[in-house]
Amino acid sequence: MLFLSQTQSEFRQRMRELVAREIAPIAQEIEAQSAFPQAAYEAFAREKLFCLAMPKEYGGRGADATTLALMVETIATASPSAALLVFPSNAVLRTIAITGSREQKKRLFGELKNGDKPLAFCLTEPDYGSDAASIQTKAEPAEGGYALTGSKVFITLGPHARYYLTFARTGPGPKAGGISAFLVDRQAPGLSFGHMEKKMGLHGSITSQMFLDKVFVPVEMRLWGEGEGWRVLADVANPMRVWGAAAMALGTAQGVLQACLRHAAARRLFSQQAVAFALAEMEMQTEACRSLIYRVCGLVDEHAASARQIESMVSMAKCFASDTAMKVADLASTVLGTEMARAEHPVAQLFKVAKGIQIFDGSNQIQRLIIARNLANPEKEKY
Numbered sequence: 380m381l382f383l384s385q386t387q388s389e390f391r392q393r394m395r396e397l398v399a400r401e402i403a404p405i406a407q408e409i410e411a412q413s414a415f416p417q418a419a420y421e422a423f424a425r426e427k428l429f430c431l432a433m434p435k436e437y438g439g440r441g442a443d444a445t446t447l448a449l450m451v452e453t454i455a456t457a458s459p460s461a462a463l464l465v466f467p468s469n470a471v472l473r474t475i476a477i478t479g480s481r482e483q484k485k486r487l488f489g490e491l492k493n494g495d496k497p498l499a500f501c502l503t504e505p506d507y508g509s510d511a512a513s514i515q516t517k518a519e520p521a522e523g524g525y526a527l528t529g530s531k532v533f534i535t536l537g538p539h540a541r542y543y544l545t546f547a548r549t550g551p552g553p554k555a556g557g558i559s560a561f562l563v564d565r566q567a568p569g570l571s572f573g574h575m576e577k578k579m580g581l582h583g584s585i586t587s588q589m590f591l592d593k594v595f596v597p598v599e600m601r602l603w604g605e606g607e608g609w610r611v612l613a614d615v616a617n618p619m620r621v622w623g624a625a626a627m628a629l630g631t632a633q634g635v636l637q638a639c640l641r642h643a644a645a646r647r648l649f650s651q652q653a654v655a656f657a658l659a660e661m662e663m664q665t666e667a668c669r670s671l672i673y674r675v676c677g678l679v680d681e682h683a684a685s686a687r688q689i690e691s692m693v694s695m696a697k698c699f700a701s702d703t704a705m706k707v708a709d710l711a712s713t714v715l716g717t718e719m720a721r722a723e724h725p726v727a728q729l730f731k732v733a734k735g736i737q738i739f740d741g742s743n744q745i746q747r748l749i750i751a752r753n754l755a756n757p758e759k760e761k762y
């Protein structure tokens with residue numbers, strides 16, 4: 380039982396209805412096919428989910444972290460790949476809302492307020508994933524802005540976004556100090572995309588290489604100052620993994636549990652103690668995960684903890700939720716038996732999704748490093 384405001388409860392109900400009506404019936408197809416999920420995109424665009432996080436004063440819904448988590452969890456319960464349509468888009472929107480100047484917000488939100496334009500987040504490079512402070516994509520001075528050159532990998536949404544929040548090196552500053560954040564226009568000459576990654580799971584989420592060959596970005600499309608890209612990433616973008624990756628993992632665990640419950644009911648397996656205990660364990664783990672995620676969302680929404688405390692809590696939520704999804708998907712074999720060995724079985728797909736979430740948006744090893752680093756440097760304040 381979550382303590383939601385009436386607006387949040389109503390939103391969750393609307394999301395449940397939308398997902399039951401338009402996503403669940405095609406979820407298996409989305410997860411199995413390596414193709415852009417056009418029908419899911421159209422359903423979400425109609426509901427304006429691509430501008431949920433846009434502030435109300437600019438025509439968006441001004442959704443808080445709790446509302447965004449409800450959206451991502453509900454969609455991921457049916458189709459984690461479909462959740463990856465709206466999660467990066469809202470992460471970029473929230474970043475613009477926090478870091479953008481009035482002019483930038485007026486112009487960008489004016490264009491995006493129809494709620495049908497996806498946005499992508501571009502940090503990872505061929506040789507730099509966890510060590511993101513060492514990225515090599517360059518942003519060199521050009522008249523009126525910058526020329527960006529380099530390559531990114533594993534970019535969710537690939538060529539399907541309108542703008543790309545791209546991190547590149549502007550200055551000689553060491554590691555994080557020389558990084559700046561830019562919004563790259565999909566139409567900019569010199570921007571291209573490579574092949575779509577053939578992933579073990581999340582087939583309905585497009586993931587591509589991205590190439591920048593002297594892509595011109597006007598100075599007005601830089602977020603915050605030169606050399607402040609790391610702050611955009613660490614202080615603004617990272618907290619979003621609680622309503623993004625963590626909520627997606629929660630939805631995945633819930634989807635596995637629901638499939639197992641249907642199977643156990645159909646095969647009258649509840650009387651088998653091993654199966655019943657496995658189901659009880661799955662429910663217990665999933666519910667614990669839900670409690671943590673929505674508590675952290677509450678802290679983010681209420682600004683009820685320091686930046687460092689939020690950082691630790693967000694890392695705990697991401698790590699715990701994706702480990703839970705993996706554990707729950709593993710336990711599912713106790714309930715499903717050989718059914719789960721079928722490649723096309725939904726839970727076989729979700730098993731691979733859970734593994735993917737442990738890796739992306741900062742691997743779980745990196746989340747543990749963050750938690751440990753903050754434990755070693757405790758603050759006095761309690762939350």
Ligand SMILES: Cc1cc2nc3c(=O)[nH]c(=O)nc-3n(C[C@H](O)[C@H](O)[C@H](O)COP(=O)(O)OP(=O)(O)OC[C@H]3O[C@@H](n4cnc5c(N)ncnc54)[C@H](O)[C@@H]3O)c2cc1C
Binds near residue numbers: 578738742
């Ligand atoms: C499905 C999917 C979607 C993605 N979408 C995007 C996207 O939209 N945009 C984007 O920018 N990126 C995206 N990524 C990339 C993702 O964020 C990176 O894969 C992730 O950050 C890990 O980087 P890496 O794969 O290069 O691993 P590496 O950094 O090469 O690490 C390899 C292993 O070593 C461990 N490791 C590395 N350094 C340390 C350390 N200091 N201490 C302990 N362990 C360490 C890691 O945990 C990992 O297990 C996506 C990835 C996936 C799988």
